[in-house]
Amino acid sequence: MIPLCDVNLQHASIMSELQEAMQRVLESGRYILGPEVKQFEQEVADYCGVRYAVGLNSGTDALHLALRALDIGPGDEVITTPFTFVATTEAILMVGAKPVFVDIHLDTYNLDAAQLAAKITPRTKAIIPVHLYGQPCDMPAIMAIAEQHGIHVVEDCAQSIGASLQSQKAGAFGICSCLSFFPSKNLGAIGDAGMLLTNDSEVYSRVEMLRRHGGRVKYYHEELGVNSRLDELQAAVLRVKLRELSNWNEQRRSLAYAYNVEFAAVPEVTCPSELRDGTNYIPRLGDENSFLKSVYHQYTILVEDRDAVVKSLQDDDIGCAIYYPVPLHLQKLHADLELPVGSFPNAEFAAARCLSLPMFAGLSSEQRQQVVSCVKRAVAKISTA
Numbered sequence: 001m002i003p004l005c006d007v008n009l010q011h012a013s014i015m016s017e018l019q020e021a022m023q024r025v026l027e028s029g030r031y032i033l034g035p036e037v038k039q040f041e042q043e044v045a046d047y048c049g050v051r052y053a054v055g056l057n058s059g060t061d062a063l064h065l066a067l068r069a070l071d072i073g074p075g076d077e078v079i080t081t082p083f084t085f086v087a088t089t090e091a092i093l094m095v096g097a098k099p100v101f102v103d104i105h106l107d108t109y110n111l112d113a114a115q116l117a118a119k120i121t122p123r124t125k126a127i128i129p130v131h132l133y134g135q136p137c138d139m140p141a142i143m144a145i146a147e148q149h150g151i152h153v154v155e156d157c158a159q160s161i162g163a164s165l166q167s168q169k170a171g172a173f174g175i176c177s178c179l180s181f182f183p184s185k186n187l188g189a190i191g192d193a194g195m196l197l198t199n200d201s202e203v204y205s206r207v208e209m210l211r212r213h214g215g216r217v218k219y220y221h222e223e224l225g226v227n228s229r230l231d232e233l234q235a236a237v238l239r240v241k242l243r244e245l246s247n248w249n250e251q252r253r254s255l256a257y258a259y260n261v262e263f264a265a266v267p268e269v270t271c272p273s274e275l276r277d278g279t280n281y282i283p284r285l286g287d288e289n290s291f292l293k294s295v296y297h298q299y300t301i302l303v304e305d306r307d308a309v310v311k312s313l314q315d316d317d318i319g320c321a322i323y324y325p326v327p328l329h330l331q332k333l334h335a336d337l338e339l340p341v342g343s344f345p346n347a348e349f350a351a352a353r354c355l356s357l358p359m360f361a362g363l364s365s366e367q368r369q370q371v372v373s374c375v376k377r378a379v380a381k382i383s384t385a
């Protein structure tokens, strides 16, 4: 059995430190927004190269509160990708704004910056680029367009903590950015947790207030807030895991490059490309990319007859997953946008063919080769059938 993602394996290597951290919190008697959260916020801010961090209940809350802090609401439009997790557009709907989609680039699965300017209207207030599967979007291009039009950029970094572009960390480009510590993310808690990052002191203090029922002083409330505070227990666990993150991310990248080498001779499999100086490129083991460092939250290939490949992997007890089978513009949730099939052909193409393969620090090369031979056997069967 090879799982898609194995958090137990990660935890096993640091179990005594995790237990010590949990014990420390249990005995402290302080469980919400205490010293662990404060230190974790500072450590993540330093790690990502930003000034401020606010610990929250989830990545979804981080997106929601980012838009609240930027005063985005009814009548406003927010541009994003249709090929992402639903939380991205949920946040837009929660503040009463309208999501406007830009199609993806098929090589990187990320919002295609070349199609962005055409979607900007006088109502556009923000762009939410999603660094999908851990690969940073083309941020220099997106920031240039946003600055030209005076539009905010809120980065959805739920899948990309530690990724970088031209030595700048994902999450340090826009006015603010949103992290998720959902257990299966590259830096995962043992429950729900999230964070907002920003260099802007006003956004920082507004989100810091919103997370605590909209008040800076206890029992004095300035505006409608929410309860979205990070637990001490989660912060203490995440602090231990943060120390391992760079190492784990390096392992993920090597694993992805090794998969690329093994799939190079398999024309039925399209490997994920990386953006390098404006072009897209499939890196191999040993290729150093100083322009961009993806953290491969997922290793996602495209295959034509996906159902047959999934079946073959399942028969061999190998984990795989489809992120995401239905692009957001075709979800019932967004029926009122009246965007028919064909509106975003690249997102639809990817949604019909994408398949994520086992990807986690500690996956052995034998296991990886087993995954590759299973996929190879499946596509060979399909082409001779």
Ligand SMILES: *Cc1c(COP(=O)(O)O)cnc(C)c1O
Pocket (backbone or CB within 6 Å): 057, 058, 059, 060, 061, 084, 085, 087, 088, 130, 156, 158, 159, 179, 180, 181, 182, 192, 193, 194
């Ligand atoms: C996981 C995820 C979120 C939401 O994070 P939660 O912590 O689960 O609320 C948002 N956007 C993307 C792209 C994600 O993958």
